[in-house]
Amino acid sequence: MENENPFAGFNPQLKQTGVFIDRSFNKASYDDLAVKYDVTPHAAIKIYYTATRRLFEVLEAMDGKRDMRNLDHRKKRVEERSRSLPKGQRWFLLNKLFGLSALIRKYGNVLSV
Known part of the structure; x- marks a missing residue:
């Protein structure tokens, strides 16, 4: 007897989530997924x-197999990538998107914005 789909009533917002659920639990073919x-x-x-790779990352973290060094490594990678943004884009993200205009006025020279 196969397990019932635990996501039967779930309506995913992301394409990646929908593809994973349809393929894993609804046994959809790749051709059917392509059309849908x-x-x-x-x-x-x-x-x-x-999607499968991301799910395994979550499962490994839940299982305690990933140590904090991996998280620190990821944080460093994100920092390195965001430093490569042009100054104007960093300013826009901090000011307009995150609403941190007071922070920019006070620490803009430190943040290189």
């Missing part, structure tokens, strides 16, 4: 692979 999500079958394969 308006992508190519090859793109459906890539989306499913990425």
Whole structure:
């Protein structure tokens, strides 16, 4: 007897989540996924692979197999990538998107914005 789909009433907002649920629990083919999500079958394969990889990262973290060094490494990578943004884009993100205009006025020279 197969397990019942635990996501039967769930309506995913992200394409990646929908592809994963449809492929894993509804046994949809990649061709069917391609039609449903308006992508190519090859793109459906890539989306499913990425979703599976992300799910395993979460499961490993829940299982305690990932140590804090990996999280620190990720934080450093994000910091490195955001430093490569042009000064204007950093200013826009901090000021307009996150509403940190007071922070920019006070610490703008430290933040290089």
